[in-house]
Amino acid sequence: MTAADRSRFTGKVAVVTGGSRGIGAAVATRLAREGAAVVIGYRGNEQAAQALVAALTSDGARALALRADVADPDQTRRLLDRAAQEFGRLDVLASCAGIEHFGALESITPADFDHVFAVNTRGQLFAAQHAAAHMAAGGRIVLTSSVSASRAVFGHTLYAASKAAVEAMVLNLSAELGGRGITINAIAPGGTATDMAAEHAPSYQHPKLRGTMPLQQWVEVHGALGRLAQPDEVAAGYAFLASDDAAYLTGRTLPLDGGFF
Structure with a gap:
């Protein structure tokens, strides 16, 4: 990181949902x-x-922690309002809050659907809405999709659908927000070394391979870089999209998957 990079957000205010752990x-x-x-x-x-x-x-640094369940739009609104009130402005939203879900088609319930979409999709939509209300030209909104939105995985339909919807949101919201000078994009992380990945990573394997191939070996043979990402490597993508370097990039989803194939 250069000296210029270390100061490129000086004077700006950012909200990071899901910011207590992992990628956030x-x-x-x-x-x-x-x-x-x-x-x-x-x-x-x-x-x-x-x-x-x-x-x-x-x-x-200046930092503040505020509780908000993004599944509740009112709590999200209060979070963004409080952030703008405390620091006098809002320049960046990094929407990182999300939940996983694995389940075969016959096991999915309406309650599962409502919960996953409430957090992963509705939560990000209203985070963007309330953030944009406080932003001036130059505002940056970065949502979180997943490489699962464009890759078939057994039992991952509900989660993948909730993330694919996010990619459609950023594409369409870019047209609405562009006239105000606000960009909106998404990051689609691949396998990342977080506690969530440690819990769910085996479920990404084909059912016939589970228990037969060590996870590390599976990662090595299915990724060009042969390893999981570190959270700070993924964070670099969010920082890029939130910076002035990405001023002419909007409506797009950036995959960060280490060349997974």
């Missing part, structure tokens, strides 16, 4: 270290969120 925590850290004042949205892990705030502020 890496994004919050990256933006704060590049000069942004960061509001870390979290749903339940207050201890992790406050620990991250303490780490960032000890490094001289």
